Amino acid sequence: MPALTYREAIRDAMSEAMRRDDDVFVMGEDIAEMGGSMGVTQGMLDEFGPDRVRNTPISEMAIVGAGIGAAVSGMRPIVEVMYQDFMTLAMEQLVQQAAKHRFMSGGQIKVPLTIRTQGGAGWSPGAQHAQQLEAWFLHVPGIKVVFASTPADARGLLWSSIYDDNPVVFFEHRTLYNLKGDVPAEIDGIELGRARVHREGEDVTIVATGRLVHEALKAAEEAEQDGISVEVVDPRTLLPLDEETIVASVRKTSRCVVAHEAVVRMGFGAEVAAIVQHQAFDYLDAPVERVGAKFAPIPFAPVMEEYVIPHAEDVLAAVRRTMGKD
Amino acid sequence: MAQVLPAEHDVRRIIGDGDGVADGEVEGLDDAALLDLYRAMVLLRTYDERSVVYHSQGRVGTYAIFWGHEAIQAGSALALADEDWIFPSYRESAIGLLRGMTPETVLSWWRGHPAGWWNPREFRIASITVPIATHVPHAVGYAWGARLKGESACALVYFGDGATSEGAFHEGANFAAVMRAPVVLLCNNNQWAISTPLSAQTRAEFLADKAAGYGMPGVRVDGGDVLAVYQATSEALARARAGHGPTFVEALTYRCAPHVTADDPTAYWDAQRVERERENECLGRYDRYLRRLGVLSDELAEDARDDALERMKSGIAAAEALPPPDPEVVFASAYVDPPPTLREG
Ligand SMILES: Cc1ncc(C[n+]2csc(CCOP(=O)(O)OP(=O)(O)O)c2C)c(N)n1
Ligand SMILES: [Mg+2]
Secondary structure, rough: OOEHHHHHHHHHHHHHHHOOOEEEEEEOOOOOOOOOOOOOOOOOOHHOOOEEEEEEEHHHHHHHHHHHHHHHHOOOOEHHHHHHHHHHHHHHHHHHHHHOOOOOHHOOOOOOEEEEEOOOOOOOOOOOOOOOOHHHHOOOOOEEEEEOOOOHHHHHHOOOOHHOOOOOOEEEEHOOOOEEEEOOOOOOOOOOOOEEEEOOOOOOOEEEEHHHHHHHHHHHHHHHHHOEEEEEEEEEEEEEHHHHHHHEEEEEEEEEEEEEEEEOOOHHHHHHHHHHHHHHHHHOOOEEEEEOOOOOOOOOOOHHHHHHHEEEEEHHHHHHHHHOOO | OOOOOOOOOEEOOOOOOOOOOOOOOOOOOHHHHHHHHHHHHHHHHHHHHHHHHHOOOOOOOOOOOOOOOOOHHHHOOOOOOOOOOEEEEEHHHHHHHHHHHOOOHHHHHHHHHHOOOOOOOHHOEEEEOOOOOOHHHHHHHHHHHHHHOOOOOHHHHHHHEEHOOOOOHHHHHHHHHHHOOOEEEEEEEEOOEOOOOHHHHOOOOOOOOOHHHHHOOEEEEEOOHHHOOOOOHHHHHHHHHHOOOOOEEEEEEEOOOOOOOOOOOHHHOOOHHHHHHHHHOOHHHHHHHHHHHHHOOOOHHHHHHHHHHHHHHHHHHHHHHOOOOOOOOOHHHHHOOOOOHHOOO
16 A cells, blocks of 8 residues: 555545546646645646646635636536635635536536635644634535545545535645555545544544544543543545434444534534434433634634644543543 | 826836936935935845844744835835825735834734734734735725725725735725725735746736726836835825825835745746846845935944844844733634633634
């Protein structure tokens, strides 16, 4: 099995799709010579040329909007929005247009658009470059939302996103780009809507996304020392959500912690908690715990940022609470 | 219907080259005012050069270098009245120094310390905007608000060439013209947006031409010529104050440094061009102009530099002496009267 970084894995999925299919192309700000602000598209200009690896003006609305148009024309565009914070400039195009084109044509056209974007805190980028806004997108019928946490998942899920006939928002976490991991020798899609069980356990289920998957795995190791057996589930696709895997896990463990970097309030964790209490009510031995950022803008100052965002110890504390050990 | 001429294409210049191109002058600027401009540029230059050093020493975070942009910043900021508001982008992070802010405050901003959050009302300088072009409408709205209150304050908004591709620029400019808001739209055209050259940002030959589409005057000025910038801004402010609405000023320069300290431009830029442009940098041009005029001496120049260096030294020392911030501050400042139920998620 070859090992790739998260960054390389994402690049590999795009490049391989572009080798196989002329209708796949990428566009975004500074993705050509510079290879993107996070270096994800580095080298792709040399291989595919400036028409297929297209630097755009600084126009997020048009990047997503033109992506919709190109998708309708029969292409499979991958557009990069440099920071997910800047998705806010393209919300009309995504929410009103990409998500509704198929519906409002009575299912007669499709928008096979992939929007790649990255974000997240932990490196002090400040209030306007560090948010985790994925929950916003989960309210929108008509799109899919992916959030990969490992190189193998990133490659397989991006592959499936590119070949999905629906608009897909593909979230990457900034602090994971250098994470190295094994990937299958041959590129293959991972079905959208399938969770991954990272670690099996008996006492508590942690449902974690993005960076928090790794924090959850750390917390699970530590809990183990305490004799608490933890299962870690990464949904990987947030929309559609693999409820079955989550519910089956909680029915087994009887306890559930949801962990994400985004703010807790009105977040993804609330949805998971609702699903769990509805489908595993009789199995629960403790209230579902939620772990996430404090309800504040992400500060620039490293000590303040650390204070606001969640870490392994917050996940561990939640695990212990569900066990009545706090 | 407003009568607007096509935008100017000739780049306005006042400083000559000491050779075939003669020096001009700006009416109303006496020697003291000329030297104020000089000191402002030296202060900015020193701030910038020291910041790059501090960054390399790990004393400030990623920093947006503005080397070579000092003429645009000093020339425009000193043309403002005290009451006028400035809406800076990250490129003008140190503009407050020209309004009495200490280097400690600006350095704290780049160090990510809450002490860097200056009071916008105290300095009439809005918080730095990093999302591109978003602050153009803010400046327009500020100017409109001031007008409604019967004040004579104008607003000046700085943004880059790349910002002209954003919807917020377009909508803000159109708004300004329609409302005749007393605002100056000052485009720092340094011909790069990170790795994207101007030619990939727009097919328009001149950014100033965009102004005609909004029905406002468009002016092109040499951004390396502090006096030309000063004059163009003064004119635009006079129009604004007289109730004639906004002006778009395209100040032409060339980014001779990485986009920010974290950027490696070797993959995309033309090193020879950068070399040439650096030789023609704005502070040297103004320095030579003032000497030809007999206004600047070695002693005065040295004085300005020493003073700026001294301020930087005490600024960084003061910034580093600040106690680490109390993380609880995050709850204190996100809301007026923070709702207690929103604490901790
Ligand atoms: C809305 C938004 N999109 C993208 C970015 C990323 N970004 C930061 S600086 C920059 C280039 C801006 O270029 P320009 O407007 O010419 O200003 P300059 O940096 O040259 O002063 C970009 C694309 C951003 N900060 N905000
Ligand atoms: Mg620029």
